[in-house]
Amino acid sequence: MSHRAANNPFNLLGRSLEELREFVQSLGEPTYRADQIYHALYAERRFDVASMTNLPAALRERLARESAITLPQVRRRYESSDGAVRYVLALDAPENAGAPAGKPATVEAVFMPEENRQTICISTQAGCAVDCHFCLTATLGLIRNLTAGDIVGQVLMALHDQRATLKPQTNVVLMGQGEPLLNYDAVTAALRILLDPNGMAITPKHTTLSTSGIIPGIEKLALEKVRPKLAISLNASSNAQRDAIMPINRKYPIEKLLEACARYPLRPWEHLTFEYVLLGGFNDAPEDAARLAKLVAKLRVKVNLIPWNPGDLPYEKPNPARIEEFRRILNEKSIPAFVRYSRGQDVMAACGQLAVLESARNTSGPSLSQISGV
Ligand code: SAH
Ligand code: SF4
Numbered sequence: 601m602s603h604r605a606a607n608n609p610f611n612l613l614g615r616s617l618e619e620l621r622e623f624v625q626s627l628g629e630p631t632y633r634a635d636q637i638y639h640a641l642y643a644e645r646r647f648d649v650a651s652m653t654n655l656p657a658a659l660r661e662r663l664a665r666e667s668a669i670t671l672p673q674v675r676r677r678y679e680s681s682d683g684a685v686r687y688v689l690a691l692d693a694p695e696n697a698g699a700p701a702g703k704p705a706t707v708e709a710v711f712m713p714e715e716n717r718q719t720i721c722i723s724t725q726a727g728c729a730v731d732c733h734f735c736l737t738a739t740l741g742l743i744r745n746l747t748a749g750d751i752v753g754q755v756l757m758a759l760h761d762q763r764a765t766l767k768p769q770t771n772v773v774l775m776g777q778g779e780p781l782l783n784y785d786a787v788t789a790a791l792r793i794l795l796d797p798n799g800m801a802i803t804p805k806h807t808t809l810s811t812s813g814i815i816p817g818i819e820k821l822a823l824e825k826v827r828p829k830l831a832i833s834l835n836a837s838s839n840a841q842r843d844a845i846m847p848i849n850r851k852y853p854i855e856k857l858l859e860a861c862a863r864y865p866l867r868p869w870e871h872l873t874f875e876y877v878l879l880g881g882f883n884d885a886p887e888d889a890a891r892l893a894k895l896v897a898k899l900r901v902k903v904n905l906i907p908w909n910p911g912d913l914p915y916e917k918p919n920p921a922r923i924e925e926f927r928r929i930l931n932e933k934s935i936p937a938f939v940r941y942s943r944g945q946d947v948m949a950a951c952g953q954l955a956v957l958e959s960a961r962n963t964s965g966p967s968l969s970q971i972s973g974v
Contacts, residue, residue: 609668612641612649613756614749616792627666629659637663642752642799645760647671672753674761675706684944685711686954687758691726691750707746708776708954709754711762712943717769717806718762722754723954724787725778730812732835733845734879736911736948736955737777745783751790755800771806774828777954780809781817788824795826804828810875812848813857822864831873831904832861836883837891845879854895861899871900877952878923879908880916889929896935903930903937909950 610623620634633655640652649655649663672689679685691705710721727740755772772794774780780787787809793799795807807828811817821827834854836842842849861872874896878884896903905927907918918926923939930937942950 609666611668611670611749612637612663613669613671614747614752614790614793616789617798623667627659627662633659639798641669642756642793642796643801645756647756647760670749670753671760672707672709672750672757674757677761678944678947678949680944680947680949682943682946683713684947684949685758685762686944686947686949687711687754687761689754689757691746691753705744707750707754708949709758710776710944710949710954711758713762713765713767715767717767717771719771719773720755720758721773721776722751723776723778724751724774724780724783728778729782730779730846730848732812732833732848732952734835734877734908734913734915735952736913737952739913740777740955742778746778746786748786748789748793751786752793752800755794755802769806770802771808772802772828773807774809775831775951779812779814781811781814781821784817784820788821791824791828792826795828805869808873810873812846813852814848815852815856815860818860818864829870829873830864831875832857833875833877834892834895835875835877837888837895841883841888845882858895858899861901866900871902874901874903875906876903877906877908878918878926880918880922882915884918884922884926886925886929889926890933893930893933893935897933901935903935904940905937906940906942906951909942909945909953911948911953911955 617634617638620637621631624633625631636654637652640646640654646652647669649660649667652660672691674687675690676688677685687709689707689709691707707723707726709723712719723746725745726743728737729742731738759766794802795804804827808831809828810831810833812833821830835846839849839853842854864872876892905923907923908915910917927937927939944950
């Protein structure tokens with residue numbers, strides 16, 4: 601790998617320890633310098649080589665010339681009345697310079713403080729190609745895949761921005777824009793850093809990857825040494841219904857998806873999560889709950905019911921009595937089911953609402969009233 605073309609500094613962010621070792625060797629430095637950089641960047645969250653005081657001054661100066669740490673830049677910060685913060689982030693890493701003209705190099709992340717922990721929801725692609733009809737991100741189409749640095753950078757940026765009030769535990773959910781298993785290599789490279797006890801030290805139990813059900817990706821993930829928990833966006837109780845809202849179901853239909861889930865090697869502490877977006881009058885009937893219960897009966901699962909978050913799309917919020925009835929039917933069949941009200945709805949930070957288009961030149965960003973649905 602050629603590290604340093606003229607004016608093209610080597611971006612340290614998103615690199616594995618092996619890649620950093622190769623880089624420091626190319627500078628004629630001993631490999632343990634890479635370990636020091638890795639620790640300073642991911643464990644100590646130092647984003648400026650000048651502050652990596654464990655390195656000799658001469659090396660710091662050289663790194664300042666020949667490398668970069670290109671974090672996502674906060675373009676806008678929207679604070680919800682419930683404490684959630686939605687970030688609109690510009691991704692300007694040098695390796696992204698080839699982004700298609702006119703397409704925004706922005707993405708979104710959401711920080712959700714809780715009593716003893718924080719949950720950070722991050723994006724894995726700008727936009728999404730999967731085209732679920734109830735999801736605003738789908739209206740963007742796929743803008744581009746994020747790099748491992750873009751993905752890790754969202755967590756680093758959010759932790760840094762919120763450093764004054766951080767709680768001891770951090771949860772990470774890959775549930776922002778994009779389908780993580782359609783950007784497999786960058787997502788798994790990022791996860792290796794996020795879940796590395798010597799890196800960002802987030803535990804696998806506190807990290808969840810959510811997929812629309814990309815079976816080959818699920819099968820690959822099953823073989824990874826380091827992997828997060830897995831959530832599957834089922835969202836329907838029959839193929840006809842799923843076909844109507846998730847075109848991906850024609851490629852990976854429910855029965856095949858459930859077979860892949862049955863083969864998935866769960867760790868002793870682990871269960872699968874099935875997400876089920878409740879669309880009022882569409883998939884929230886008691887018969888749907890009964891069918892869903894049958895579908896998942898043989899699996900070690902928990903069901904998260906997500907009442908649909910409005911956007912400018914032709915669906916309706918489910919009625920609260922139907923939501924409760926749906927949950928009760930699942931519980932009656934011994935299936936753990938929880939209603940997850942998304943946070944940050946007033947700033948369009950909730951599930952399926954991440955879709956702000958901002959051009960790289962527009963630094964002011966849209967006002968809240970310009971964001972559909974607010
Ligand atoms: N692409 C991945 C992860 C991002 S979407 C996936 O689809 O799983 C995260 C979750 O939000 C999914 O379960 C999805 O079904 C849900 N979702 C999408 N749009 C929504 C909306 N408008 N209201 C509520 N949940 C939504
Ligand atoms: Fe993509 Fe997930 Fe939205 Fe479907 S629900 S369009 S997979 S982000």
